[in-house]
Amino acid sequence: MGSGPAYQRVADEIRAAILSGELAQGDRMPSLPELATRFGVTTTVAHNAVNVLRGEGLVVTRQGAGAYVRRFERIRRSSPGRLARSHWGQGRAIQDHDTGVRARVLGVVVGEVPAPEYVAAALGVDSGTAVLSRARRFEVDGRPVQLATSYLPLELVRGTAITYTDTGPGGAYARLAELGFAPVRFVERLTDRAPNQQEREQLALSSGAGARVIEITRFAYDGSDRCVEVTRMVLDATAYELEYEFLA
Template identity: 65%
Template sequence: MAGEQPAYRRVADRLRELILSGELAEGARLPSLREIASRYGVATSIATRALDVLRTDGLVVSRPGAGTYVRRFTRIVRKSPGRLAHDRWGAGAAIQDHDTGPRARTVDVVVGDVPAPGFVADALGVEPAAAVLSRSRRFVVEERAVQLATSYLPVELTRGTRIEHTDAGEGGIYARLAEQGVGPTRFTERVIGRSPLPEEAAALGLTADGARVLEITRFAYAGDRCVEVNRMVLDSDAYELSYSFPA
């Protein structure tokens, strides 16, 4: 019938009603895929897609091996340029604290030298494939993976500093750069929307058809010199980007 909703949407709507009405309360475990499929007379693949919709809408979270639970997720408001203000990182505050405040957050950090990708080599003024320091992070907020980020910095600015450690100290890498007299004085960010790469989808837990991410590339400058390139991949359903600037 023309205009009829797909089956997975109908199932998602029924489950959403149970969550919004409180019948499935915060923290409650949803029925298994087989139970959902049996209850609504659909295939388990349809039940899977229905749960994908609820995850995208920020209503549930899946725990590997433990099931899917009601967890209302409020979008993270990423406000710029305030989050990058010198007054914040210069005083030892973490940039992510500006975004998530007291919300539960964990981050996995991997640090090491890598060959500079082309866009990084151009910005940092190094030879293509020259060694640069990479700081790769995966951010999880309230049990939901929301962001992947990789910073690239010239090795001459990182050798023997805490920037080479997984914990760069209070104020993060910008405070450590400032200690060397090359703290950022301005930033440029470029934002595009796209489909996630397979490895990005896996890391962010994006399984729904049509999932989208925001790719943000930030260039940090000390005067005219680019001292860091940060490529971020954000789950577009987890964030709201807010920009303020003078007329």
């Protein structure tokens, strides 16, 4: 192996094996002890090398099943197009704008929860007031990529399709529009951080220090400039590319 940190040199050799086809799509990667023996390094170095390749989309990990070769194409999350009324107003899901025809699995849990302080402040209710929670977990091409939880005022959505796991064509924004509270303005705040333990497990992230997520908090405002929804999203930073287009 050449110069540079040991984990990077191991990653370079494994990458070459993947790109040459020696390690093919879907192949199970050697275990960390096997990699350590093969390259004469510690299992920690081998672990860090696999994390590099995972960040490049060349390897995916499956909790309890090891790591596999998979050429994962980063998801381009393009704003503001994904939030345009011309998109969800035509019955299309926001995620369709991001992933197109790629295989996507969505898990949804809906219920009433006490509003966290940042949600209560935005929605104009007291902290701890019951609000509707819509928690989702997204998988794309078999890989967990995003967690998202939306919070909406109960007085707006109680008894509507927004309280169902399937909100219907166009999602919650289309249903809000039908109720007279169509979002017309959005604000998003982004933070890069390390995942917590629950996020590591749900997104099948590495337990190492190098794992990162992008936290995005979105506020949706209607025509009266009332905040009608707050959504907090946690994205696997290695799975996404964020694109923003705006006029000068």
